[in-house]
Amino acid sequence: EILPQALCSRYALRIGSATIPLVKIIRLILFPVSYPLAKCLDWMLGRELASTYSNAEMMQLLKIHVQENVIDQEAANAMTGALTYKNITVKQAMTPMERTFMLAVDEKLSFETIGKIFKTGYSRIPIYEISRNNVIGLLFVKDLIFIDPEDEVPIRSFIQIFGRSVHVVWPDDTLGDVLGELKKGRSHLAVVRDVNNEDESQDPFYEVRGIITLEDIVERILGDSIVDETDAFVDNKQSIRVDRGESFEWARLRLLDTKIVDEMLSASEISAVTAHLKTNYSDCFKLLTDSQLRRLVAGTPVSSFPTATQNVGSELPNELLYEKGVPNDAFTLILSGKVTILVGSENFRADLSSWSVLGKAALENKSWAPDFTAFVSDGPCRCVQIRHDAFAEAVDASVVERRTAEGRDFQHTRSMSGASAGDGDLVSIGESGRSTTSAEEHVPNRRGPVLARLFHAGNSKSEDSEESAKRTAGSVQFADGDGVIVYSSNDSTANGQSNELEADDSAEEKGVHGETS
Numbered sequence: 001e002i003l004p005q006a007l008c009s010r011y012a013l014r015i016g017s018a019t020i021p022l023v024k025i026i027r028l029i030l031f032p033v034s035y036p037l038a039k040c041l042d043w044m045l046g047r048e049l050a051s052t053y054s055n056a057e058m059m060q061l062l063k064i065h066v067q068e069n070v071i072d073q074e075a076a077n078a079m080t081g082a083l084t085y086k087n088i089t090v091k092q093a094m095t096p097m098e099r100t101f102m103l104a105v106d107e108k109l110s111f112e113t114i115g116k117i118f119k120t121g122y123s124r125i126p127i128y129e130i131s132r133n134n135v136i137g138l139l140f141v142k143d144l145i146f147i148d149p150e151d152e153v154p155i156r157s158f159i160q161i162f163g164r165s166v167h168v169v170w171p172d173d174t175l176g177d178v179l180g181e182l183k184k185g186r187s188h189l190a191v192v193r194d195v196n197n198e199d200e201s202q203d204p205f206y207e208v209r210g211i212i213t214l215e216d217i218v219e220r221i222l223g224d225s226i227v228d229e230t231d232a233f234v235d236n237k238q239s240i241r242v243d244r245g246e247s248f249e250w251a252r253l254r255l256l257d258t259k260i261v262d263e264m265l266s267a268s269e270i271s272a273v274t275a276h277l278k279t280n281y282s283d284c285f286k287l288l289t290d291s292q293l294r295r296l297v298a299g300t301p302v303s304s305f306p307t308a309t310q311n312v313g314s315e316l317p318n319e320l321l322y323e324k325g326v327p328n329d330a331f332t333l334i335l336s337g338k339v340t341i342l343v344g345s346e347n348f349r350a351d352l353s354s355w356s357v358l359g360k361a362a363l364e365n366k367s368w369a370p371d372f373t374a375f376v377s378d379g380p381c382r383c384v385q386i387r388h389d390a391f392a393e394a395v396d397a398s399v400v401e402r403r404t405a406e407g408r409d410f411q412h413t414r415s416m417s418g419a420s421a422g423d424g425d426l427v428s429i430g431e432s433g434r435s436t437t438s439a440e441e442h443v444p445n446r447r448g449p450v451l452a453r454l455f456h457a458g459n460s461k462s463e464d465s466e467e468s469a470k471r472t473a474g475s476v477q478f479a480d481g482d483g484v485i486v487y488s489s490n491d492s493t494a495n496g497q498s499n500e501l502e503a504d505d506s507a508e509e510k511g512v513h514g515e516t517s
Contacts, residue, residue: 055083077223085220086176090169093220094192094210097132105129105136105156111149117141124189126166126211127159133208135191138164168193171209175217188214263301265384270298273333273384276355284331284360289398296394300384302335307379316342322358322374329366329388332358337381342373351377363391 008015027034053061062076101120105127107113117125117139125139137159147153167190169178182188190212197204219226265273274294277285285293308317321339322328339352352358352374361368366388 058083074224078221081221081223085179085217086174088175088220089171090173090175090178090192090212091171091209093175093216094171094212095216096210097208100126100211102126102128102132102135103139103155105159107155108152109144109147109149109155109158110152114144114147114149117144124187124213126189126191127155133206135166135208138166138187138189140164166191169212170194175220178212179214179217182214182217265298265300265302270294273297273335277333281357281360284363287395287398289401292394292398292401295397296386296390297384300386300390303383303385305337305376305379305381305383307377308375316373317375320373320375322370322372324371324373325369327367327369328359329362329368330359331363331386331388331391333384333386334358335382335384337376337383338378339374339381340377343371347373362388 059080062071062079065071066073066076101122103113103117103125106129123141125141126135127137127139128134129136139155139159140162143158143162143164147158165187167181167187169181169190169192171192171194178190182190192209192212193206194209195204196207215226271294274290274297277297278290278293288296305319305321308319310317321332322341324342334352334354334356336354339356339358341350341352341358342348343350358374359368359370363386
């Protein structure tokens with residue numbers, strides 16, 4: 001008896017499928033006896049009851065299935081949540097009042113307010129009047145597409161237009177009942193309100209305890225937190241922050257606001273502007289190192305220009321950023337606002353907006369005159385204007401920075417080489433001096449002699465380096481506009497010292513120190 005039972009319990013389906021023909025034959029033989037007997041039992045005892053399980057028994061069965069690897073844990077959590085969520089009260093799943101983001105009805109939908117809403121990542125914002133316990137409506141973020149931040153529309157007018165009402169629930173309501181109401185399409189957010197009668201000295205009053213959303217209920221059913229692309233926290237208790245790696249720099253939103261005008265750019269704005277110039281206008285700023293470009297942008301004040309006014313009968317507005325044929329040495333990067341340019345003899349009109357540039361040629365030629373006229377057509381226009389002189393100084397500093405880095409690399413290489421490599425060092429020094437001549441050709445005249453002496457002082461044992469320094473001190477080439485202008489050194493001290501270099505070494509060292517100081 002034991003062996004057949006053990007065998008059939010392990011291979012029940014296989015044995016059962018093999019004995020189907022035999023069972024059918026037995027049923028056919030015993031049918032005249034079994035059918036009347038079954039009918040009598042049904043009439044006397046009633047129909048047989050099926051096996052049923054309570055919620056607790058179902059959850060225990062789910063645990064056994066997880067342990068036996070029949071189903072995974074995530075599926076078990078979802079099934080468990082579906083069995084238990086109807087018995088969970090609202091106060092167990094709601095977001096508390098102190099962690100709820102709300103706006104006052106008297107606020108205005110300015111750029112600052114909309115930016116604050118954008119940072120939260122929420123799609124529905126409760127609106128209160130006088131007290132946070134008096135929620136009078138909801139603001140849907142998708143409705144803000146009709147709003148211009150410059151109009152600063154009052155929130156009171158906004159919620160009256162759209163009429164987003166508030167659905168109220170009680171802390172003791174179950175999630176099953178609340179889900180049934182939210183599924184009807186009235187709202188996906190409900191305010192949890194309760195009666196505060198803790199103080200016996202005053203009358204009871206209604207108090208808002210928090211909010212409950214459809215997402216909170218779904219999270220309870222799934223047994224896990226749902227994190228979308230705008231959530232700042234993993235759970236509604238706001239105890240675990242979402243780790244997104246490189247997060248969005250919120251300070252860059254300031255670039256979109258035409259009313260924020262600072263004297264200088266912020267750190268985030270400096271990074272954004274520097275990356276934009278380096279990536280999209282590399283032909284203009286290729287002579288600058290990254291540090292000098294960042295320093296140039298950080299040291300340039302922010303300019304703000306109002307909308308240009310035009311008199312009746314006048315062909316052009318009164319306030320012009322650029323005037324056709326009039327020299328201008330400014331490179332302009334538009335951060336916000338709109339600039340209109342008039343080009344050609346017939347004044348063809350074109351509009352430029354944020355991140356557009358004007359006057360690239362002014363960086364190369366100080367006396368450059370534009371062939372167009374530009375003025376602010378939609379202000380205030382917030383922009384950064386880089387002058388030619390400031391750009392030229394940044395170019396000089398970039399050459400000094402590169403030369404200093406080359407000198408440090410050379411000194412490091414020289415210190416690492418042995419005494420037996422002395423002749424080879426002299427050759428490499430000479431080659432280094434000749435290779436850097438092209439970089440020196442971009443240095444303005446006033447920096448050429450100093451750089452030549454500094455380079456010669458760091459490589460005093462190289463004859464080729466001396467010749468390179470003399471050539472650099474005598475003349476320097478600087479790319480300007482259409483051609484290359486050669487400047488000759490008029491510094492008498494530099495010329496005298498250059499002659500002394502040919503005379504003797506001691507006079508050369510004095511000349512170097514004198515010129516450097």
